[in-house]
Amino acid sequence: DAGVTQSPTHLIKTRGQQVTLRCSPKSGHDTVSWYQQALGQGPQFIFQYYEEEERQRGNFPDRFSGHQFPNYSSELNVNALLLGDSALYLCASSLSRGEQYFGPGTRLTVT
């Protein structure tokens, strides 16, 4: 049984560009949450998707958007990239109520 998978593993972008990160949840899970983890810090909640709708959102600007597909996989989109967006982006999946299982993350570097 595959756990949470994320792609790509690493990504380098230039300021002002747009990026899309992908997440496949653990089998049987219907909820996907996205977190941003800056170097040396704890993950910060971006948003959560359930039944293809954004259920909760953290304190992130509208440049951060997402989507959940009928198969429960999810995408995180970031527009107009800033240097400060460089971070590890983590996806976590869960059943609607329950423990969150984290993927290995996507390391985004903005130059």
Next chain:
Amino acid sequence: GESVGLHLPTLSVQEGDNSIINCAYSNSASDYFIWYKQESGKGPQFIIDIRSNMDKRQGQRVTVLLNKTVKHLSLQIAATQPGDSAVYFCAERKDSYDKVIFGPGTSLSVIP
């Protein structure tokens, strides 16, 4: 506001000794308190959690203690092993489907 913080950013222990990692939280409304382990290049891994109506919970070699009076959470690891070397995060959730709020982390280094 909501925040979860740690007293010690780094901790070094001898292999075989017990480790204690401490955490302070500020949101009295949280119902779940969680400890995660994050190894280099990996996402956080769930270790153990405790609900707000409990003060102690034990797992395999780990014990979590919750003191609601002083808003303090701790993780005890018995007979620490080299494989326990990682960054440990305390975290909280208001309920079972809420977002996870992480603290800044403690780096645990086990000395062989």
